[in-house]
Amino acid sequence: MRSFPAATIVLLLASAALGSCQREARETRDAPLPFSQQTLATTTTVMAGGGAAGAPDPRVAHYEKNAWHVSEGQRLYEQFNCVECHAHGGGGIGVPLMDDEWIYGSSSPQIVATIMQGRPNGMPSYRNLLTEEQMWQIAAYVRSLSGHVPKDVPPSRADDLASGPPITLQKPEPVRNSNRESGSR
Amino acid sequence: MIQSAAHPTGAHAAITSNLFGLFLWVTGFFFLLVLVFLGWAIWRKDRGAVRDRALRLTVTSWIGMITLGLFGLTIASYFADRSLAFAGAGKTPLRMRVTAHQWWWEVEYLDRDQSKAVTTANEIRLPLGRPVQILLASDDVIHSLWIPNLAGKQDLIPGRSTDLQLLPRQVGHFRAQCAEFCGLQHAHMALDVIVESPDQFATWWAKSIQPAPAPATPEQKRGFDLVMTRQCAGCHAINGTPAYGTVGPDLSRVAHRATLAAGEMPNSRAWLERWVRDPQSAKPGNQMPKIPMKPDELHAVSAYLETLQ
Numbered sequence: 001m002r003s004f005p006a007a008t009i010v011l012l013l014a015s016a017a018l019g020s021c022q023r024e025a026r027e028t029r030d031a032p033l034p035f036s037q038q039t040l041a042t043t044t045t046v047m048a049g050g051g052a053a054g055a056p057d058p059r060v061a062h063y064e065k066n067a068w069h070v071s072e073g074q075r076l077y078e079q080f081n082c083v084e085c086h087a088h089g090g091g092g093i094g095v096p097l098m099d100d101e102w103i104y105g106s107s108s109p110q111i112v113a114t115i116m117q118g119r120p121n122g123m124p125s126y127r128n129l130l131t132e133e134q135m136w137q138i139a140a141y142v143r144s145l146s147g148h149v150p151k152d153v154p155p156s157r158a159d160d161l162a163s164g165p166p167i168t169l170q171k172p173e174p175v176r177n178s179n180r181e182s183g184s185r
Numbered sequence: 186m187i188q189s190a191a192h193p194t195g196a197h198a199a200i201t202s203n204l205f206g207l208f209l210w211v212t213g214f215f216f217l218l219v220l221v222f223l224g225w226a227i228w229r230k231d232r233g234a235v236r237d238r239a240l241r242l243t244v245t246s247w248i249g250m251i252t253l254g255l256f257g258l259t260i261a262s263y264f265a266d267r268s269l270a271f272a273g274a275g276k277t278p279l280r281m282r283v284t285a286h287q288w289w290w291e292v293e294y295l296d297r298d299q300s301k302a303v304t305t306a307n308e309i310r311l312p313l314g315r316p317v318q319i320l321l322a323s324d325d326v327i328h329s330l331w332i333p334n335l336a337g338k339q340d341l342i343p344g345r346s347t348d349l350q351l352l353p354r355q356v357g358h359f360r361a362q363c364a365e366f367c368g369l370q371h372a373h374m375a376l377d378v379i380v381e382s383p384d385q386f387a388t389w390w391a392k393s394i395q396p397a398p399a400p401a402t403p404e405q406k407r408g409f410d411l412v413m414t415r416q417c418a419g420c421h422a423i424n425g426t427p428a429y430g431t432v433g434p435d436l437s438r439v440a441h442r443a444t445l446a447a448g449e450m451p452n453s454r455a456w457l458e459r460w461v462r463d464p465q466s467a468k469p470g471n472q473m474p475k476i477p478m479k480p481d482e483l484h485a486v487s488a489y490l491e492t493l494q
Contacts, residue, residue: 128413128414
């Protein structure tokens with residue numbers, strides 16, 4: 001019996017090369033994409049079934065595919081007390097965020113607009129409280145609650161007690177725009 | 186500003202320091218003794234066997250000394266432990282709560298009367314000679330509060346309550362530090378501990394429960410408006426204003442504190458502007474976002490924050 005088969009050596013060398021894999025960078029400031037309220041979704045694009053957005057917003061992928069941004073979103077979701085009304089996605093005083101129903105649109109720009117502008121019947125505006133970057137982070141986290149970000153991105157561990165499986169195991173929910181079916185609510 | 190366990194200025198630190206001194210002398214003595222024996226053995230290596238009687242005498246007394254020494258240290262530790270538990274007993278302690286966050290300290294002075302409770306950050310002010318009981322909590326990960334001049338370390342553990350007793354015996358300005366690795370900016374998570382006379386402390390407390398002064402000049406007024414609308418108020422609180430965020434440090438008397446950003450930089454206009462302009466260059470990874478501001482807006486914000494004495 002050979003003590004060091006060639007395959008083992010190759011495997012060991014290959015695993016040593018894993019160390020060179022690049023770690024995702026944390027962008028702690030200076031978002032590389034310009035932010036301004038003008039480019040945000042307008043009311044017509046926010047209302048589901050309204051005007052469709054043109055080219056996909058590059059910020060969507062930027063935030064939804066970055067694990068650090070999504071975990072910052074999770075932290076801000078707790079710190080800014082989204083939990084008070086939306087619980088950890090299951091809703092309560094406010095609508096659930098982990099189901100398939102979206103009143104004001106399910107895309108990140110639409111969610112950012114909802115956070116920024118507030119919505120009738122209770123959702124306050126966070127325009128003066130959160131930076132736009134933070135709103136995008138929260139929007140990405142909210143999308144992860146219903147499985148709409150890549151599986152390897154959201155944090156596998158919740159910050160609090162959780163009744164369901166971790167959000168990394170969440171299956172993508174279909175999107176149902178309740179505004180289109182029943183008119184504005 | 187001192188940060189040294191070797192210069193105790195509090196009852197608890199003094200007890201620990203005395204015990205440490207005793208351990209140092211006793212173990213140092215035995216260490217020297219071992220070296221003497223070793224030297225002797227080397228010196229007489231070729232001079233034949235030792236007489237039985239001398240050997241027995243030496244080993245017996247050696248064992249006796251070690252036993253006595255260990256007993257002595259055990260008893261001394263026991264008494265040091267008792268004195269730590271009872272230092273400051275009998276007087277009503279000042280009750281405080283310190284909550285650790287990544288990477289700053291929230292400091293609350295508790296009072297039965299809620300309207301007299303004071304919240305501040307990154308600075309602990311203590312009256313001389315009054316025992317202090319600090320309830321410790323953590324908001325995120327495990328931290329540890331270490332004020333070397335006053336007492337030993339105590340961990341702050343999420344979901345658990347711990348506490349720390351202090352009894353300051355000397356007026357002064359001391360530095361304390363997080364002593365449990367807690368993430369990127371662990372090394373920059375310090376706080377100032379200021380021990381002052383009971384009168385000065387009472388004056389400070391009385392002023393701290395007052396609302397923040399209203400902005401006086403047009404520039405300060407503009408700064409006030411910016412603080413309220415440009416996301417500052419989302420996280421920070423200022424007494425008597427619409428800013429009541431609970432995420433970041435309380436700014437009610439930010440200009441009165443000795444340092445900014447948890448002991449990271451001196452509290453001056455230039456450092457304040459540098460911090461507000463780009464918190465992530467001063468302390469990368471901290472939770473304060475960069476809020477884009479024009480230079481004149483930045484000056485206005487600093488001008489207002491400087492009034493919060």
